[in-house]
Amino acid sequence: MITRTCENYSLMPANLHRWAASSVKSFLACAIVLSAAVSSASTQESHPTLTIGSHAPDFDLPGIDGKMHKLADYSSAKVLVIVFTCNHCPIAQLYEDRLKQLTSDYKSKGVALVAIQPNDPKAIRIDELDSADMSDSLAEMKIRAAYRHFNYPYLYDGATQSVANAYGPKATPHVFIFDTQRILRYEGRVDNSYRKELVKSRDAQNAIEALLADKPVPVTHTGVFGCSTKWKYKQESSEAEEAKLNAEPVTLGAADASELKKLRGNPTGKYLLVNFWATWCGPCVHELPELVDTYRMYRGRDFDLVTVSANMPDERNSALKLLQRVHASDRNLLFASGDTEALQKAFDSSWESGVPYTVLLSPAGEVLYRKEGDLDILDLRRHILASLPADYPGFQRYWVRP
DSSP states (O other), X not given: OHHXXXXXXXXXXXXXXXXXXXXXXXXXXXXXXXXXXXXXXHHHHOOOOOOTTOBOOOOEEEBTTSSEEEGGGGTTOSEEEEEEOOSSOHHHHHTHHHHHHHHHHHGGGTEEEEEEXXXXXXXXXXXXXXXXXXXXXXXXXXHHHHHHTOOSOEEEOTTTOHHHHHHOOOEESEEEEEOTTOBEEEEEOSSSOSSGGGOOOOHHHHHHHHHHTTOOOSOOBOOOOSEEOOOGGGHHHHHHHHHHHHTSOOOOEEEOHHHHHHHHTOTTSSEEEEEEEOTTOHHHHHHXXXXXXXXXXXXXXXXXXXXXXXXXXXXXXXXXXXXHHTTOOSEEEEESSSOHHHHHHHHXXXXXXXXXXXXXXXXXXOEEEEEESSOOHHHHHHHHHHHSOOSSHHHHHTTSOO
């Protein structure tokens, strides 16, 4: 009603004198709505990038080392390089080795490199993790840094985004390079291509070299390329996507020996993850939500998930209830008989132990990953990411353990 009134005000301002006094309330309500809309739009666009010649904004952020890091901690460096980057972006991932190399090459020359993660993890939709093993929380940053052997500080700004607001990174990675007086002398990309073999212009390195030589930076600004910064206002989109996924129907079909044999051959044409579980298996129940998240992360790619409950047919209601609780909208099956051994052999003649039992199959039915017992969910996701086709092979190579 208020929105319709607002439309009327915008269309017929000349007739305002005819409105009765009672309409004043509607007018004020309209003003409030329009003000809120303008405020919202302003919030979404109020992240200007720090301009060349500006002083470095201060920061006080937690790092993966368990310490708080301040701008003053790097006062002894002749050149300070601040890079806004993150875990989940595939472009940022491909620049991790280059940041490590910059750190190694210039640390002894008086250059300090500090990486800052600007994204609010709650603002990242789960389908935006389709090229990642995890999201962008501080705990996950610590895991990524250990996995990829970071040699530079990695700081978390996702809680308040106060530092990101001060610097205005547009994408990850986004580089800001400051001189001895902490005046911004370069802002933009690391280099001209995320594909190493296509790199021709090492812009950040050129800026560092110029500042070390007390010379003007040849190019002070370049555009950036990568995943957009996930500002807090994007939480609404993330929550809406989660609600939509949680509303998807959860079904539970029957799996006899012939169905399991067919499943083992992988008729999906995709990379297929098959997980055998049961309601009476503690690790299985613990893993189910992580498997559902994995399905949601990668299902937009050539990936599918099938869960198979090893419960007896008369335990169907309990199995379905648990699947509904974790919103498992993937394909779910239940052993069609009590002959567990025959059903196991129908899928895999070498499988003689219990559950959980997890297999990743190629589109041709080749076993790419097999695990009897508790899953390491990150190890599984990395196997998936190393297997899924990508337009650029470097995205797959990244997930081969360094």
